[in-house]
Amino acid sequence: MEKEIDQSVRCDLHTHTQASDGMLPPADNVRIAAEKGLAAVAITDHDTVAGIAEAQEAGRKYGITVVPGVEISTRAGGKDIHVLGYYMDTTNALFLSRLEGLRDTRSQRNEEIVRKLQNLGIDITLEKVIAGMGRELKPDESVGRPHIADELVRLGAATDMRDAFNKYLAEGAAAFVLPPRITPEEACQWIIEAGGAPVLAHPGLYGDDELVRGILERSALRGIEVYHSDHGPAEEERYLLMAAEYGLIVTGGSDFHGARQGVIFHGDIGSVTVSADVLEKLK
Template sequence: MYVKGDFHIHSTESDGELNPEEIILLAKERNVDIIALTDHNTVAGNEQAIELGQIHGVKVIPGIELSTRFNGVKVHILGYFTDDSYKSHEFKITLNNIKEKRFINCGKYFKGKLLFSSEGRKITTRAGIEFLHYYNAKVILAHPTLLTREVFRSLMNLEFDGIEAKYIRNKEGDTEYFINVSKEKGIIYTAGSDFHFIRRLDLKHGTLGEIYLDKDEIKDFLSILV
């Protein structure tokens, strides 16, 4: 049984400071026995992290943090993959087309209704959820505390599988509020440090394992990944 889980971590594959191996070793050192690697708009580090995690006794959930737009507002969504679909050529090609704004090419492998905002030519949150669901990921709203309550409530009308209720920048009462919303909607909640840096001061993000799910919460989270 896993006892401590941090499900929002960045590596050198996006804008983090540590490579996947260093992240695994740091998690081991801090008694974090289950993590998710959620680099921005890429899954490049997941296979290495999973392999190294098996060696060092740290379970790795393959993940991603996708940048989207909701009525002009920046919204990040976390995807946790339930199988190996993220390894497929089709997924990687479509993800790259989204990153490069080649939206007309996305329909080759993804048959959903990809919708894009007119502001900044970014994938909409609804389309991002649909895209990740199509490739067998469970989708979580990242750091809702950074959004206004009005935007958050509107986002809750979308097909999210969960909320990142425990987050390093939560204000007083936020964690309880988001947990209650998740229970009311019958979806799960997660925890994430949003780890980026360890060797220099980082006022925007937490350090690995600082925010976490305990063993009972981890059990609930894992129940949706089967």
Template structure:
């Protein structure tokens, strides 16, 4: 059976691996293809596409959009969007500007107790979407924490005095903009353990009415006890269940291809996407 990983991150956001290496690793892992879904940017598409061609596997251009609904963080995967879509990319540019301002302020707050600098946080010139993972990596490099997860759950936890909330696009509005840009919207990790509550059935119904196509039910961070209700709601609403690893290289323990989608799901997305590969 052909397997596809629909959720990966590179150095262009908060991953630690270049797009070309993800393509090579995907081929080695026996995947038939992968999607690159960096946060709020499509900068890695060209490199990933070329490397996938060389590795003789399929590539699907994607993005993970930072969104919120009723003050709750919700992330949206969008596949095959048209890069010339002005409305969506104007909104994404504003999100990136806000993320940088937020990160700078968090680094300033951390400076009272941790000796890290903004230059140490920014690090890679490739990353345009600076966020908590980049700050966490700087804290690890400075010797304050053992790994990224420890820094995120301690100094950078939402209850921490160093934490600052982020701005985001409204989820239903993001779904609408993705559809207008010729893309295929899929709700990311709706039952992730780091969320205080899973996405509710009423919330999912609202997203489906806005044009949501799928929901990432197979994800290594989804809580098993939260999934049955979501599975029932997704089936009732006709949403396609997808699977993916949410691979971040060394940034997360998630392994490339540990969750995957079928050829039928992959082909369904490509048939609808403005940019299928």
């Protein structure tokens, strides 16, 4: 029989909210984490910290620690690489300006994706994508590919989220657009300059451990996300060894985005956790 984990000292260090491409308001992520008995939950939206203030307020209400985080999109070795940041000063003007620049790049990419989809005969606009979200975008929020995928499903151009990505939005698909990206090294420097700890997100998703090693060697990373919803035991074992080899903090999280068409991506809050002592190491 599997040993029960004491959830009171567990933390989910990777969740997304409506501030980027998650389905729920930040306060709901915090409420769910508290209901599951977690000690802490991180809010790690793509290229924005817009959801953190609401989450921290909810953390005080529900008696759970909210870790301020971000997930920055970068490019290395011809692949999209994500760098998580924890405990940055979320009021740092330079950091906020840099994130705004990344969101501007994301907006330009979205416009190009929509143009490609229209050229394929699909009756889609960014206005329809935003309307399909069922709420107004706040100033520091952005539209992500999952929002476009939702609209493709609504239009009948795809059967579900996975189909939308496979046909149109994933790398190499019909409407894929590769925007200019910063390097993982730059993302690490941005996070450090804002007082935070940079961590390499879900290395198993890149399918190239030599590339991962190169990033670990070149970047000022503090940690590596060993535990993730899309990592199996083999990946966990490999990245635990890498963490030891490079002297990195071992982190983990569900990468919760909420449910789309009844399917939770990537995992539910609390489904992947690490012990609370990781927080002290990241600070």
